[in-house]
Amino acid sequence: MQGADSNVRSKPDQLLVDIADYVVRRSPDSACAFETARWCLMDALGCAILALSIPECAQHLGPLVPGTQTPFGVRVPGTSFKCDPVKAAFDIGTLIRWLDYNDTWLAAEWGHPSDNCGAILAVADFLSEQRIAKKMPPLRMKDVLSALIKAYEIQGVLALENSFNRVGLDHVVLVKVASTALATYLLGGAKEDIIHAVSQAFVDGQSLRTYRHAPNVGSRKSWAAGDATSRAVRLAMLTLKGEKGCPTVLSAPKWGFCDVYFHGKPLRVPRSFGSNVIENILFKVSYPAEFHAQTAAECAIALHPTVQDKLDRIEKIIITTQESAIRIISKTGPLYNPADRDHSIQYIVAVALMKGDLKAEDYEEATASDPRIDLLRAKMEVIENPQFSKDYLDPEKRSIANSVQVFFKDGAQSELVVSEYPIGHPRRRKEAIPLLVKKFRANCETRFPSKQVETLYGLFCDLERFNALPVPEFMAMWGYPH
Numbered sequence: 001m002q003g004a005d006s007n008v009r010s011k012p013d014q015l016l017v018d019i020a021d022y023v024v025r026r027s028p029d030s031a032c033a034f035e036t037a038r039w040c041l042m043d044a045l046g047c048a049i050l051a052l053s054i055p056e057c058a059q060h061l062g063p064l065v066p067g068t069q070t071p072f073g074v075r076v077p078g079t080s081f082k083c084d085p086v087k088a089a090f091d092i093g094t095l096i097r098w099l100d101y102n103d104t105w106l107a108a109e110w111g112h113p114s115d116n117c118g119a120i121l122a123v124a125d126f127l128s129e130q131r132i133a134k135k136m137p138p139l140r141m142k143d144v145l146s147a148l149i150k151a152y153e154i155q156g157v158l159a160l161e162n163s164f165n166r167v168g169l170d171h172v173v174l175v176k177v178a179s180t181a182l183a184t185y186l187l188g189g190a191k192e193d194i195i196h197a198v199s200q201a202f203v204d205g206q207s208l209r210t211y212r213h214a215p216n217v218g219s220r221k222s223w224a225a226g227d228a229t230s231r232a233v234r235l236a237m238l239t240l241k242g243e244k245g246c247p248t249v250l251s252a253p254k255w256g257f258c259d260v261y262f263h264g265k266p267l268r269v270p271r272s273f274g275s276n277v278i279e280n281i282l283f284k285v286s287y288p289a290e291f292h293a294q295t296a297a298e299c300a301i302a303l304h305p306t307v308q309d310k311l312d313r314i315e316k317i318i319i320t321t322q323e324s325a326i327r328i329i330s331k332t333g334p335l336y337n338p339a340d341r342d343h344s345i346q347y348i349v350a351v352a353l354m355k356g357d358l359k360a361e362d363y364e365e366a367t368a369s370d371p372r373i374d375l376l377r378a379k380m381e382v383i384e385n386p387q388f389s390k391d392y393l394d395p396e397k398r399s400i401a402n403s404v405q406v407f408f409k410d411g412a413q414s415e416l417v418v419s420e421y422p423i424g425h426p427r428r429r430k431e432a433i434p435l436l437v438k439k440f441r442a443n444c445e446t447r448f449p450s451k452q453v454e455t456l457y458g459l460f461c462d463l464e465r466f467n468a469l470p471v472p473e474f475m476a477m478w479g480y481p482h
Contacts, residue, residue, distance in 0.1 A: 093118025156277030
């Protein structure tokens with residue numbers, strides 16, 4: 001006879017406790033972290049504004065029932081929409097992530113910590129409007145930055161040695177976990193509430209990576225982060241209505257997260273939570289492309305002057321890269337949509353070789369229909385350099401190296417161009433910030449008049465004013481001009 005399961009409740013899993021302790025008890029005090037958080041928020045919102053120019057993205061925005069009026073509604077930047085906080089988190093998160101142009105963290109797992117802005121901005125605006133109605137002070141933008149620092153850290157530390165992609169799960173699971181913790185805290189949750197809510201985020205159904213890989217790549221990968229942030233806000237709000245969590249969601253035998261997904265191996269947390277992740281975040285400064293291909297684009301652009309007039313004389317192109325890039329963005333065969341193309345290292349290199357540049361619109365049909373792209377893709381070999389893979393995982397380097405070399409039919413060959421650290425890497429931060437500002441201005445000018453763009457940029461440069469600004473005033477500054 002099979003024995004009965006014990007129904008004795010154990011103490012919460014230590015990781016849940018550690019996350020809750022960090023969120024409640026730790027106040028970020030790193031000037032570097034706060035400065036970088038401002039750049040991260042600026043860049044994320046600039047990416048969101050640029051995404052509004054893509055009709056397929058814009059159609060996802062607004063109330064689920066058109067015309068719905070929401071008390072204390074959250075503003076969706078660049079639009080006239082005011083939505084409930086769950087839908088607003090989806091909209092903001094979707095806008096930020098749509099073009100694959102926001103910041104990145106690479107480790108055993110990868111992801112985009114600025115995805116968490118969707119939940120944090122939505123909750124902060126919603127709560128602040130409620131507080132103002134009750135004659136209470138609203139949250140300030142420094143509160144938003146503090147929450148961002150913590151969300152980045154939770155997502156990034158959990159990514160260091162836990163590869164969710166290897167078990168088929170999408171990295172947005174970590175967005176959901178981090179955003180749930182911070183949304184619960186901002187809404188007034190105590191340590192126990194955060195433990196309950198984060199356990200719900202782990203027990204929740206997790207997204208498969210199917211929509212990121214051939215032959216199923218589609219636009220869901222562009223709204224997956226919005227989905228995760230909206231779910232986080234929903235779980236936080238449910239918890240604060242009294243919903244209890246699952247204290248051993250990670251460690252429970254047979255039914256727990258680790259047994260189900262990781263063959264019983266516990267999640268590894270190699271260091272305590274602080275502010276290291278945001279201080280070392282990777283910015284996508286120049287090219288809207290999956291980050292493992294950023295240096296490949298740089299190499300190809302460097303080769304453009306050599307090959308632009310000899311494309312028909314190319315015999316083969318060798319791209320040498322890291323193992324992670326081969327696993328997730330190397331693909332042959334047809335590319336069916338922009339989401340397919342921006343996750344193809346071959347497509348990225350082909351366009352960069354042809355044009356000497358790479359822009360968001362290059363993933364659309366107008367560029368993709370150029371027959372030269374597929375001719376170049378067919379001549380490419382993508383191979384791993386073991387040293388690139390080793391340096392990619394080295395915590396002292398965290399390089400994202402690629403090399404590109406072109407071979408011609410007459411036996412000639414181009415130089416071998418190697419790039420280890422893209423311009424958005426922490427090692428090139430001083431070089432990157434002016435270009436990040438240029439990117440922000442260009443993105444915002446697709447939607448706003450120049451005067452409004454300069455006002456927005458000036459705010460990010462004024463530390464004292466920015467920190468003190470009430471969240472609703474900040475959000476109102478992103479309204480679409482009529």
